[in-house]
Amino acid sequence: xxxxxxxxxxxxxxxxxxxxxxxxxxxxxxxxxxxxxxxxxxxxxxxxxxxxxxxxxxxxxxxxxxxxxxxxxxxxxxxxxxxxxxxxxxxxxxxxxxxxxxxxxxxxxxxxxxxxxxxxxxxxxxxxxxxxxxxxxxxxxxxxxxxxxxxxxxxxxxxxxxxxxxxxxxxxxxxxxxxxxxxxxxxxxxxxxxxxxxxxxxxxxxxxxxxxxxxxxxxxxxxxxxxxxxxxxxxxxxxxxxxxxxxxxxxxxxxxxxxxxxxxxxxxxxxxxxxxxxxxxxxxxxxxxxxxxxxxxxxxxxxxxxxxxxxxxxxxxxxxxxxxxxxxxxxxxxxxxxxxxxxxxxxxxxxxxxxxxxxxxxxxxxxxxxxxxxxxxxxxxxxxxxxxxxxxxxxxxxxxxxxxxxxxxxxxxxxxxxxxxxxxxxxxxxxxxxxxxxxxxxxxxxxxxxxxxxxxxxxxxxxxxxxxxxxxxxxxxxxx
Numbered sequence: 001x002x003x004x005x006x007x008x009x010x011x012x013x014x015x016x017x018x019x020x021x022x023x024x025x026x027x028x029x030x031x032x033x034x035x036x037x038x039x040x041x042x043x044x045x046x047x048x049x050x051x052x053x054x055x056x057x058x059x060x061x062x063x064x065x066x067x068x069x070x071x072x073x074x075x076x077x078x079x080x081x082x083x084x085x086x087x088x089x090x091x092x093x094x095x096x097x098x099x100x101x102x103x104x105x106x107x108x109x110x111x112x113x114x115x116x117x118x119x120x121x122x123x124x125x126x127x128x129x130x131x132x133x134x135x136x137x138x139x140x141x142x143x144x145x146x147x148x149x150x151x152x153x154x155x156x157x158x159x160x161x162x163x164x165x166x167x168x169x170x171x172x173x174x175x176x177x178x179x180x181x182x183x184x185x186x187x188x189x190x191x192x193x194x195x196x197x198x199x200x201x202x203x204x205x206x207x208x209x210x211x212x213x214x215x216x217x218x219x220x221x222x223x224x225x226x227x228x229x230x231x232x233x234x235x236x237x238x239x240x241x242x243x244x245x246x247x248x249x250x251x252x253x254x255x256x257x258x259x260x261x262x263x264x265x266x267x268x269x270x271x272x273x274x275x276x277x278x279x280x281x282x283x284x285x286x287x288x289x290x291x292x293x294x295x296x297x298x299x300x301x302x303x304x305x306x307x308x309x310x311x312x313x314x315x316x317x318x319x320x321x322x323x324x325x326x327x328x329x330x331x332x333x334x335x336x337x338x339x340x341x342x343x344x345x346x347x348x349x350x351x352x353x354x355x356x357x358x359x360x361x362x363x364x365x366x367x368x369x370x371x372x373x374x375x376x377x378x379x380x381x382x383x384x385x386x387x388x389x390x391x392x393x394x395x396x397x398x399x400x401x402x403x404x405x406x407x408x409x410x411x412x413x414x415x416x417x418x419x420x421x422x423x424x425x426x427x428x429x430x431x432x433x434x435x436x437x438x439x440x441x442x443x444x445x446x447x448x449x450x451x452x453x454x455x456x457x458x459x460x461x462x463x464x465x466x467x468x469x470x471x472x473x474x475x476x477x478x479x480x
Contacts, residue, residue, distance in 0.1 A: 001124050001234050003434035005031045007441050007450065008120075009038055014451030020458065023113055025106065025126060028232045046109045048126050050233035053101035054094070062100040065107075069136035080128035083160075083292050085283040086234045087125050089244065095125075098233050102126045107133050117461055119144060119454070122160035123285050124234045131160055140461050142166050144432045144453075145285075147423055148365045148385075150190045154450070155427040156457050161290045162383045168460040169425030173418035176425050184421035192372045194350055254324035264328055264335070265318070265344035268352060274313040274341070275400065276356040277304055278349065278366045279326075281319045291362045291381030298333055300380065303397035304360060305337040309404065312357060318345040360400055367391050374411035378403055384423060389415050428453025 005026065012022035025046045026032050032047045066077050081095045082088050088095070102125055110118070110133065118134050119142045120127045134141040142156035155165040170176045176184075229235045236244070268274075279297050280287045287295055294300050305314045316334045318326065323345065335342045343352070349366060350373075353359050359370040363381035370377040371388035378394045379386050386393035389412035392403060430449030433441045440446055 001027050001031075001121070001127075001232075003436050004121060004432065004441075006034065006435060007432060007447070009034055009040070010442060010447045011451050011454060012040065013038060014447060015454060015458075018451070018455060020455070021113070023109070023115060025109070025120070025130070027124070027126065027234055028228050030228070044113070046105060048102055048105060048233075049231045050098055051231050053098045053233075056101065058093075058097050059100040059104050062104040063096070066100065066103055066132070069132055073132065073135040075132050075135060077129070077132065079292065080132070081125060083123065083128060083289045084125045084234070085123070085288055086236065086240070089240060090233075099125055099129060102129045103133070106130050110137075110139070116140060117142065117458060119156065121285070123289060128160065140166070142457060144450075146431050146433060147427050148368065149187045149420070149424070151187060151424075152429065152431045153424065153427040154430055154432045154453065155423060156453065161381070164384070165423065165426040166457055166460070167426050168456055169427075170422055173415075173422040176418055176421040180421040180425045181417060183424055184417045187420055187424065188372055188417060191369055192350075250324035252324075253327060257324070257328050260328045261323075261344075264331055264342065266341050267344060268315065268347065268355070269341070272313050272315075272341075273311055273357055274315045274355075275304065275308060275358045275360055275404075276315045276317065276349075276352050276366075277301055277360045278317045278364050279319050279322065280362050280364060281322050282325070286363045287381070290383055294362050294380045297362070298330070300362065300397050301334055301340065302337055304400055305340050307398040307401040308339060309401070310339075312339075312404065314340045315343050315352065315356070316340055317343040317347070317349065317352065320345040358400060358404060360397070371411075371416055376403065376408050384419070387419050389413075428456065 005024075008024065009031075012024065015022050021044075022040075023044045023046070024031075024035050024040060025048065026035065027048050027050075029047070032045060035045050036042065070076060077099060081099060087098065090098075106126065106129060109115070110130075117140045118130050120130065122128055122131055122143050131141050133139070140158075142158060143160060143162075144154050144156045145162055146152070146154045148162075155162075156168075158164055158166050170180065224235050225237070229237060277300075280291075282288075282295070282297065287297075301314065301316050308314055314337070318331065331342060334340055350369060353366060353370045353375055354373055356370075356375065359366055359375060359377040361367050361377070361379055363379065363383055363385075365385075367377040367379050367385045368388065368391075371385075371390050374390055377388075377391045378400050379391060380394060380397070382393050385391055390409045392409075394400065394403070428449065430446050430453060431438070431441060432450065435442045
């Protein structure tokens, strides 16, 4: 759907050369053309078009089957549709119409080609619908994301959230090797030393008006807005471009609002008792999908502020990369909450978390960083991070007050290191980042490493099938 598609096509080429059958589902025509230009057979490509969906009557049979699959899996289509940052801006009847179309086309495509393994970026409707189909039909689904450690490795997670990877390595933290434990200790040390993933460091830089900005404006208006939006349901309109997601306005707003930051942001005060709440970059998969019930970060901060003891402040720290997305008026709302201090995003988070009574976040890596110091943290979105010994998954921000009244948890370093080792064991070399964020994503050596990870995953799926098959069924075939 977006720039990472180029990585999927490159990985597919590698896997095809190794004798595996690879298929692609695309929404913009440019990626249909890319697949064809790179030698993908036309019948191995499913092109989903929102204009084609709206030209047909609502597929009532697909809606009934979706309801059956919801009953079978416990998943919810409406929940998925509200995760889609573009489709959710449309009227409900259009959302359902397109989802039913995607469901019918994808299920037919998977059945026709006997596809057993689906992988993608679970952010848009078609990808989340594919996840629903996989869960209901005993197929495997995997979402690849770079692991949140200062190493260039990625994991293929077994759902739409980064909670549990497909276990191609150690089945559990108790079964990791000594070598993996040694590697995990080094990673733990690097996190404490503020080492970051290279692409995150690049992302944190102030946006400029250079070549990349001009290319995004030209591409955004001349192609995406005027051409691609006609057939692709996961792209912005002009109003959205200027007022909702504002991706093309980041550099502009960054410059326009910079003069107000001095009077807007504050510094920590020596002697303050405080809970540190770090804001997420938004919109983003890490909040829209991994914490879909907590996407209103102002309301989360409000709930935190109203529950804290009178002598405890709430320090709200803006995400450095979000400067230019959240404007001064939105940030002032946080400042007006009782007992809230809006902390300058340039203040060192590690220094703050070491002084905090507790660290609260939605899904931020700040929780993991807090765990490396043995500090207690509360998270609202369930990812692997709530597995650390000092990190607690809370159902509502108000539960933070109860945590403050309890004795601080005793850090269990061995437990935490084993969790890191387990994720490392079930991850692979390479970075799945798109070429615009970091050109290394399409580097030939990186593509080979990505394909190695996928091949290992598919071999693991095949071995599981062989183990589960009856003796008379013979050898299981490779997943596709």
